[in-house]
Amino acid sequence: MDRDRDGEGRARSGRPRDGLGRPLPYGAEGVPRQPEGVVRVPGETVREAQRLLDAGMPFHAHEVFEDAWKSGPGGERELWQGLAQLAVGLTHAARGNARGGARLLLRGAARVEGYAAGPGAVTYGVDVAGLVTWARGLAARVAAPGAPVPDASAEAPRLVAFSG
Template sequence: MRTAVAEERDRRGDGRPEQSRPRDRTGRPLPHGTTGVPLTEEHEPATVEEALLLGVALWNDERLFEAHECLEHVWHAAPDADRDLWQGVIQVAVAGVHLQRDNLEGAVATFGKARRRLRRYPDVHRGIDVEQLVVFCEGAAAALEDAGAVIEVGFPEFPAMDDGPWFTPDPALLEPPGTPTPVPDGPAWRRRPRGTPTDPPEAGSR
């Protein structure tokens, strides 16, 4: 599911997709052959655990567009009980992308969406300091709205606790799984058999 950071493809005259253009670190497409600009890199983690560790490292390097792409693998593999947790974490990264793109309205709106999702969880969950993220979202959105412009809000490093972050496909498990979880082909709600009740994220929620 893609929204503000959606992938854009050039099209040939017959409508077929052209080769993807390079992107800057905020995910903006650049002309073919662009040089001298730090580019977004493609990442292909083999397991959800690898995707999570890579997403955290990219987040801490303020490569937030790439971080959100890696963390989507975690969200897609998450059980229903943790889906809003990981989507909320991703939305914080996406709000950071909006800041990097000087998009005030997008940043404020996405911080609000992230806060609403994350507040549904305990202060610490899956080795993540959820309370820290909620407080940051609230403070950043308020500061941006007061300023009426994109300002420095002190984007934090990933709020990992000593035992985390970690992923589990089983919400009852109180520690990381003993075996790696393969990266899924798509979100869990798209892989359910027909007729299974679902609760997909709202349109445009990311």
């Protein structure tokens, strides 16, 4: 069988995927993929990622953050990569991979933590300190022996802190 290819001839699986990015059998009903290489302003990135997180699709939110790190200024790369790792950590935890999920949550928290030291502890409206606390708490819960597999939608973080 020939490999699936995208429009430019690169190998890319054409299998549909579920909300957590897991491949489904050919012909199954999947969720639409995130388009790759979309350049957004930071606020659009945060809003789109939050929409996907709220919908229980952290794998897709990770792809939005990946676009931001690839197209944004180099000085922000750690922020966007860390946010992507947080989304992938939630993805793995929700897929039942507690160990991998906890590791990625902690790695993402460490990566974004430096951005919490800035004025107001917020970057592009992102509540970095709140995300670090969320990630470490979820990592501890999913890594506990006998912990239930978390629901991605129920565990979705709030990227932007609500005021008043």
